[in-house]
Amino acid sequence: MWRISLSAAYRSFGCRIIGPKGLWGSHVVRTCSTPAIPADRITALQAVGLWKNHFAERGVMEPEHSSLYIAAYLLGAKTIESLEQGKLSEFLSPEKTEQMWKLCSRRLSRMPVQYVIEEWDFRDLTLKMRPPVFIPRPETEELVELVLTDLKMKPGTGVGADAQHTCLEVGCGSGAISLSLLKSLPQLKVTAVDQSQDAVDLTGENALRLGLQDRLQVHHLDVVKDAETVLSLCRHVSTLVSNPPYLFSEDMPTLEPEIFRFEDHAALDGGKDGLKVIKQILTLAPQILSNHGRVYLEVDPRHPPLIRRWVEANVEEMRYVETRHDITGRPRFCILRKETSNKDHKLDLD
Amino acid sequence: MASRRAANLLPRGRECVSSLWVQKPPNILRQTASFLHHCHNHCGSTTRALHTGTPWTAAKLLSVDELFAKRSLQEHLKKVETEYSECLRAASGGGGGGGVTEQHCEDELRAKRTRVSLLAPLIQSIRELDTKERETAETETLLRDEDAALRELAELEHEGCLQDIQDLRQKILELLLPEEEADLSDLVLEVTAGVGGQEAMLFTDEVFDMYQRYAQHHGWSFDVLEHMTSEIGGLRHASASVSGPQSYKRMKFEAGVHRVQRVPRTEKQGRMHTSTMTVAVLPQPTEISFTINSKDLRIETKRASGAGGQHVNTTDSAVRIVHLPTGVVAECQQERSQIKNKEKAMKALRAKLYGMKLEEETSRRYNQRKVQIGTKGRSEKIRTYNFSQDRVTDHRIGVTVHDIRSFLLGEELLDQMNSSLQEVSNQETLEELLGETQQDGS
Numbered sequence: 001m002w003r004i005s006l007s008a009a010y011r012s013f014g015c016r017i018i019g020p021k022g023l024w025g026s027h028v029v030r031t032c033s034t035p036a037i038p039a040d041r042i043t044a045l046q047a048v049g050l051w052k053n054h055f056a057e058r059g060v061m062e063p064e065h066s067s068l069y070i071a072a073y074l075l076g077a078k079t080i081e082s083l084e085q086g087k088l089s090e091f092l093s094p095e096k097t098e099q100m101w102k103l104c105s106r107r108l109s110r111m112p113v114q115y116v117i118e119e120w121d122f123r124d125l126t127l128k129m130r131p132p133v134f135i136p137r138p139e140t141e142e143l144v145e146l147v148l149t150d151l152k153m154k155p156g157t158g159v160g161a162d163a164q165h166t167c168l169e170v171g172c173g174s175g176a177i178s179l180s181l182l183k184s185l186p187q188l189k190v191t192a193v194d195q196s197q198d199a200v201d202l203t204g205e206n207a208l209r210l211g212l213q214d215r216l217q218v219h220h221l222d223v224v225k226d227a228e229t230v231l232s233l234c235r236h237v238s239t240l241v242s243n244p245p246y247l248f249s250e251d252m253p254t255l256e257p258e259i260f261r262f263e264d265h266a267a268l269d270g271g272k273d274g275l276k277v278i279k280q281i282l283t284l285a286p287q288i289l290s291n292h293g294r295v296y297l298e299v300d301p302r303h304p305p306l307i308r309r310w311v312e313a314n315v316e317e318m319r320y321v322e323t324r325h326d327i328t329g330r331p332r333f334c335i336l337r338k339e340t341s342n343k344d345h346k347l348d349l350d
Numbered sequence: 351m352a353s354r355r356a357a358n359l360l361p362r363g364r365e366c367v368s369s370l371w372v373q374k375p376p377n378i379l380r381q382t383a384s385f386l387h388h389c390h391n392h393c394g395s396t397t398r399a400l401h402t403g404t405p406w407t408a409a410k411l412l413s414v415d416e417l418f419a420k421r422s423l424q425e426h427l428k429k430v431e432t433e434y435s436e437c438l439r440a441a442s443g444g445g446g447g448g449g450v451t452e453q454h455c456e457d458e459l460r461a462k463r464t465r466v467s468l469l470a471p472l473i474q475s476i477r478e479l480d481t482k483e484r485e486t487a488e489t490e491t492l493l494r495d496e497d498a499a500l501r502e503l504a505e506l507e508h509e510g511c512l513q514d515i516q517d518l519r520q521k522i523l524e525l526l527l528p529e530e531e532a533d534l535s536d537l538v539l540e541v542t543a544g545v546g547g548q549e550a551m552l553f554t555d556e557v558f559d560m561y562q563r564y565a566q567h568h569g570w571s572f573d574v575l576e577h578m579t580s581e582i583g584g585l586r587h588a589s590a591s592v593s594g595p596q597s598y599k600r601m602k603f604e605a606g607v608h609r610v611q612r613v614p615r616t617e618k619q620g621r622m623h624t625s626t627m628t629v630a631v632l633p634q635p636t637e638i639s640f641t642i643n644s645k646d647l648r649i650e651t652k653r654a655s656g657a658g659g660q661h662v663n664t665t666d667s668a669v670r671i672v673h674l675p676t677g678v679v680a681e682c683q684q685e686r687s688q689i690k691n692k693e694k695a696m697k698a699l700r701a702k703l704y705g706m707k708l709e710e711e712t713s714r715r716y717n718q719r720k721v722q723i724g725t726k727g728r729s730e731k732i733r734t735y736n737f738s739q740d741r742v743t744d745h746r747i748g749v750t751v752h753d754i755r756s757f758l759l760g761e762e763l764l765d766q767m768n769s770s771l772q773e774v775s776n777q778e779t780l781e782e783l784l785g786e787t788q789q790d791g792s
Binding site: 061062065066069078079081082086088089112113114120121122123124134135137138139141142145243245246247251255256258259263267268298300301326327328330332 | 574577579583649651653657658659660661662663664665666667669683684685686687688689690692
């Protein structure tokens with residue numbers, strides 16, 4: 001089973017390496033740095049130990065987690081902890097040993113574990129991961145929690161009490177947010193857009209794998225460049241959710257190689273003040289949302305006061321509701337609400 | 351297979367009372383056994399029900415008939431009947447009062463009505479039993495009748511009556527046992543290696559597996575929350591959320607210190623070692639019954655330092671939660687999703703805190719009694735797994751089972767051991783109940 005998916009992965013890697021984007025550049029795995037496959041049979045535990053040390057020597061981040069996750073994946077589990085006891089001390093078959101070496105060599109090139117094993121978990125979903133599509137971070141799991149709590153609290157706001165909730169996600173990446181919402185809310189319909197064709201494809205694939213494709217529309221659109229098209233597609237949406245690129249451009253070079261070399265910069269770099277896409281979303285929001293519709297944003301901890309001031313000065317119909325903190329106590333999420341003035345209110349009722 | 355296992359369960363050794371089991375007519379044996387089977391819904395709390403100091407000798411295990419022969423039981427039943435009639439009179443009389451006391455009367459009346467409806471099934475069974483006993487007495491005179499045909503008929507009827515009496519007594523005993531709130535809940539199982547280093551950890555792993563299979567055997571879900579392994583494949587500490595019908599009831603007697611005696615895999619000179627591990631069985635509170643203030647929690651993750659968010663990509667999704675007022679800690683790295691790890695750690699933490707609260711309450715309630723409960727009970731050695739003799743002995747009831755491997759499968763043998771514990775526990779609860787009645791009466 002894993003062999004099939006792995007060989008499929010190989011094909012996709014192949015074309016990426018020689019692809020026009022030149023994503024891999026000089027970071028192609030150097031075979032000379034990979035330890036030789038041992039001649040004798042080894043156990044999974046030995047292989048994990050060997051690679052852990054090798055990763056550590058070569059300065060690869062999280063050496064132990066990396067080798068454990070790769071081994072667990074090869075043995076058919078998600079984590080070492082959930083692996084059946086005793087499996088680690090069994091000998092690896094020659095094929096598995098070879099796979100372990102192939103995958104670990106990729107990790108050695110600083111490829112993120114999530115891309116190496118081509119999947120990761122987001123809340124209760126297992127999603128396919130593929131470079132250069134942004135790998136969802138744990139904070140975004142909390143963003144989804146915020147949206148879910150609110151949507152479950154007050155069903156059917158906006159156009160009529162029985163109206164379905166509709167949601168727009170800007171920058172869907174692998175589809176983590178949209179698919180989690182769809183999975184938890186069986187009545188919800190979602191439109192997702194992303195500026196990257198890779199992201200649009202991956203979101204579609206993940207939706208299909210999870211059987212959630214019927215209530216999801218994915219479009220290859222850039223909110224900044226294709227604003228008119230976005231507006232024509234989305235009207236009277238009750239929820240606008242986004243984990244937009246929010247890094248300050250000056251911070252980009254300080255990123256770990258895992259991020260800087262492998263993930264799509266367009267999903268990370270938010271311009272000089274990290275607000276480029278955020279401002280665009282908030283400018284369009286009044287035209288996209290139904291009255292009292294809400295915007296949920298994941299942002300940089302420096303952003304919330306800036307966003308509040310900017311919205312108050314620039315977007316009349318949006319009210320800043322509150323800032324929420326992430327699990328570690330950083331101000332991470334902004335919630336805003338559309339409050340129409342009287343003259344627009346009429347328009348909204350139609 | 352099942353019968354062989356059942357035979358294995360017969361007590362052996364000093365503390366056992368095989369003589370008593372043999373002396374009793376077979377129908378009594380069956381009766382006691384069925385008593386416990388019917389009582390799963392009404393048994394007492396985990397630890398309170400079992401003596402831990404001296405082994406509970408099965409000699410004390412009384413049959414239904416013996417229980418009913420006790421004066422204390424008869425007195426208790428009379429007392430319940432009196433209470434019932436009083437409540438009924440008060441409830442149906444109703445009305446009266448007025449002014450300031452009206453509200454008070456109303457509350458009292460409601461309490462009495464509740465009591466009536468609670469006692470009604472028991473009272474009904476007691477009355478049915480009375481009727482049956484009178485009927486039996488009547489047929490007994492017919493047994494001595496001159497007409498052979500009539501005698502035969504009377505004999506049949508007499509037999510039927512005796513059976514009905516047995517059934518009713520059974521039912522009354524079940525209804526007498528108070529229901530414990532925790533019995534209806536799911537649970538969190540915790541195993542921790544004790545004395546004995548690596549060997550204790552290896553044994554802890556085997557015991558954890560045994561309970562996983564026990565859960566499977568009963569069709570309960572078994573969701574691992576914490577799992578901390580040792581270098582050579584042992585288990586330092588683990589916890590799991592277990593849920594399913596009867597799960598807490600069937601698991602609660604497992605709490606305590608389990609001792610293993612064997613030549614460890616790690617031992618080079620073939621010497622026998624004695625090691626221990628501890629099992630805790632904590633009822634899982636519902637969100638409503640037990641709340642934790644989020645301000646009292648400190649949540650620790652790998653991502654706590656630095657900017658977090660899009661700046662960082664880590665695969666370390668472990669979550670550790672500290673409850674600041676008590677210092678109780680729960681952690682989980684079972685999942686790849688951080689929010690899932692947080693949920694699981696919260697589950698473990700809630701169960702730990704709830705367990706502490708329950709323990710505090712029960713020890714306050716029962717500290718006058720000789721029966722060991724709570725923490726004390728948990729620190730007592732409850733069971734020994736002796737590999738060279740291929741036996742498992744439960745020290746609380748002095749019961750020995752042979753075939754350790756089958757026992758560790760977590761199927762019939764463990765189940766039967768639990769049934770025996772349940773049986774003793776039920777009787778202890780009943781004795782406590784009757785003892786209290788006597789004191790009240792004097």
